[in-house]
Amino acid sequence: MANERKATAVANANIALVKYWGKRDPALILPYNGSMSMTCEGLQTITTVAFAGEGQDEIIINDDELRKDEKDIRGHLDRIRKLAGIQGKARIVSETNFPVAAGLASSASGLAALTLAAAAAAGLQLSPKDLSILARQGSGSACRSILGGFVEWKRGSQPDGTDSYALQVAPPQHWPDFRMVACIVSDKAKPVGSRAGMAQTVATCPYYPQWVETATKDLETVRQGILTKDFLAVAAAAELNALKMHATMMTTTPPIIYWTPATLEVMHAVRAWREEGIPAYFTMDAGPQVKILTLEPQLAEVERRLSQLEGVARTIVCTPGQGAALQEKHLF
Amino acid sequence: MANERKATAVANANIALVKYWGKRDPALILPYNGSMSMTCEGLQTITTVAFAGEGQDEIIINDDELRKDEKDIRGHLDRIRKLAGIQGKARIVSETNFPVAAGLASSASGLAALTLAAAAAAGLQLSPKDLSILARQGSGSACRSILGGFVEWKRGSQPDGTDSYALQVAPPQHWPDFRMVACIVSDKAKPVGSRAGMAQTVATCPYYPQWVETATKDLETVRQGILTKDFLAVAAAAELNALKMHATMMTTTPPIIYWTPATLEVMHAVRAWREEGIPAYFTMDAGPQVKILTLEPQLAEVERRLSQLEGVARTIVCTPGQGAALQEKHLF
Known part of the structure; x- marks a missing residue:
């Protein structure tokens, strides 16, 4: 048996405050607009990768959502092997600790953990910037999960994608x-x-150019708001940004409507609470789940009120979390 | 007592297939885009107007929704008196036969009936075109209720509004x-x-210029589809047009969200039925109600399915209806 190269990495999911929606280059996964997210502590994927022997890659994933991306994962392994100039069958075990039904993109944490573990196992020494560029090619939003806290994915302008990366x-x-x-x-x-949804939006939504234009402005607002810890500025811009993204989805041909009745129930509730003075705003991704933005002092009250809404099955509280990291202990 | 001039008119409500949303001239009520509607048989307002004596106008309205427009009604009476060169106190009795909660704009049927009755009582002899121009100044969509069947409100381009009228x-x-x-x-x-909603949209929605541009194209599609009785072309364009309008509403600052959970329940149901082969599409105006577009042969099945939806309290079926008309019998 050849010398086995093995590494394990952990990466957290992230939720965007300014959304990524639409690729200007689908092969390299280059976005039309920059985006901003919070890395979510504890919503993690842990992945061990080993390169050894010959034959087909073995991939063991406990997450149905991430398992759908298996084809992308195989392509991503090829990309990393090529970059490292190595050969050898990959063996991968990946475990995600948050429920698939959470509507929290496990492909972001999954591809970020895979990128870091596989790069290390392959002997690559990459900067956070280069890791995020590599993760981006596996799954766009995964590039943001390489870093912790509040993370911007720079749009960039180079055709080769070398300036489209995440930074803290x-x-x-x-x-x-x-x-x-x-x-x-x-x-x-x-x-x-x-x-598929973002490709359809880029191709058919009449509002898409204005989405790109205004998302770029939202990014400035949210970045400035994060730096000055101006919650109202960040949260109001994030809410409007999410509505603008969903407005582009529902005006494609044919329309894509990710919201359900329960989505709207939560949205209206949050707006009503706000009129009572509770600092709470919402954001939604490509699915029915609502993520509420608030501050720790109001968290208990927000959770109490959420528990009274018919459409809310349960909640997961996310705090600003760490970026992807290598671990000593392996999964196999 | 002076010689009393009295007339009674009846006008039906209308529901737009291509929406009116945004005024380029709020005083004359000139729209940014042309629109198209169906006049709805039997959803009517009947109004008697008499001019006689001196003093303040007396206005008796059975419709809470229309009563909110009382200030507009007084202004509209002044406009008609001025046009006719008459004076005299107006006495008005107006009855709307469809429930206020129906979400069917009673201001359209109300202002159309008022315009026709008041113009006749004032001794004005006006063409349908001039009646619609007059009604438009009372309430924009009222101009469409002057005519029957399928009605287009031409945007026009003149600053004085003389080319912004409805025609069958x-x-x-x-x-x-x-x-x-x-x-x-x-x-x-x-x-x-x-x-207020349309003024806020015009002022703050980044997608509004594209709304105007694409609504103008939708108008061509729907007009052609009506002339050739191409249901799928008309209904699909109408549904997308409604979604585009609501997308502009929810991306204003602050966002306006007219939909409720029940609105979305009906929308998703209609889309699911369509996948089963039932020709059904939806449209919504500035409120939570959903209007379903279908054809008579499928009406019973659509109604049966609607009766099974939790969020639907009841339904009102609308057929293509007559334009506004004078009546012999008066309300007082």
Whole structure:
């Protein structure tokens, strides 16, 4: 048996405050607009990768959602082997600790952990910037999960994607009170994958150019708001940004409507609470779940009120989390 | 007592297939885009107007929704008196026969009936075109209720509004099978009046210019589809047009969200039925109610399915209806 190269990495999921929606280059996964996210502590994927022997890659994943990306994972392994100039069959075990139904993109944490573990196992020494560029090619939003805290994915302008990477705007300890409460709603919408959804939006939505233009402005607002810890500025811009993204989805041909009745129930509730003075805003990704933005002092009240909404099955509280990291202990 | 001039008119409500959303001239009520509607048989307002004596106008309205427009009604009476060169106190009795909660704009039928009755009582002899121009100044969409069947409100380009009027694209008997089923949903959204809502959209929505541009194309599609009785072309364009309008509403600052959970329940149901081969599409105006577009042969099945939806309190079936007309019998 050849000398086995093995590494294990852990990466957290991330939730965007300014959304990534639409690829200007689908092969390299280059976005039309820059985006901003919070890395979510504890919503993690842990992945061990070993390169050894010959034959087909063995991939063991405990997460149905991530398992759908298996073809991408195989392509990503080829990319990393090529970059490292190595050969050898990969053996991968990947475990995600948050429920698939959470509507929290496990492909981001999954591909980020895979990138870091596989790069290390392959003997590559990469900077966070280069790791994020590599992760981006596996799954766009995965590039943001390489870093911790509040993370910007720079759009870039180079055709080769070398300037489209994630960087940390502020570490987790900059704003420890920031909270995102993921609301798992009880009813299911018919899913349209985000990859197909964004391609359809770029191709047919008449509002798409204005989405790109205004998302770029939202990014400035949210970046500045994060740096000055101006919750209202960040949260209001994030809410409007999410509505603008969903507005582009529902005006494609044919329309894509990710919201369900429960989604709207939570949205209206949050707006009503706000009129009572509770600092709470919402954001939604390519699915029915609502993520509520609030601050730690109001978290208990927000959770109490959420527990009274018919459409909310349960909640997961997210705090600003760490970036991807290598671990000593392996999964096999 | 002076010689009393009295007239009574009846006008039906209308539901737009291509929406009116945004005024380029708020005083004259000139729209940014042309629109298209079906006049709805039997959803009527009957109004008697008499001019006699001196003093303040007396206005008796049985419709809470229309009563909110009382200030506009007084202004409209002044406009008609000025045009006719008459003086004299107006006495008005107005009755709307469809429920206020129906989410069917009673201001359209109300202002159309008022315009026709008041013009006749004032001794004005006006063409349908001039009546629609006059009605438009009372309430934009009222200009469409002057005419029957399928009606286009031409945008026009003159600053004085003389080329912004309604005209009949096809009479009711052209397409007697066309149906709109108004679904009265059981929950209430916080209302934002359409006048305030459209002003806010024009002022702050980044997608508004593309709304205007694409609505103009939708108008061509729907007009052609009506003339050739191509249901799928008309209904698909109408549904996308409604989604595009709501997308502009929810991306204003602050966002306006007219939909409720029940609205989305009906929308998703209609889309699912369509996949089963039932020709059904939806449209929504500045409120939570959903109006379903279908054809007479499928009406019973659509109604049966609607009766099984939790969020639908009841339905009102609309058929292509007559334009506004004078009546012999008066209300007082």
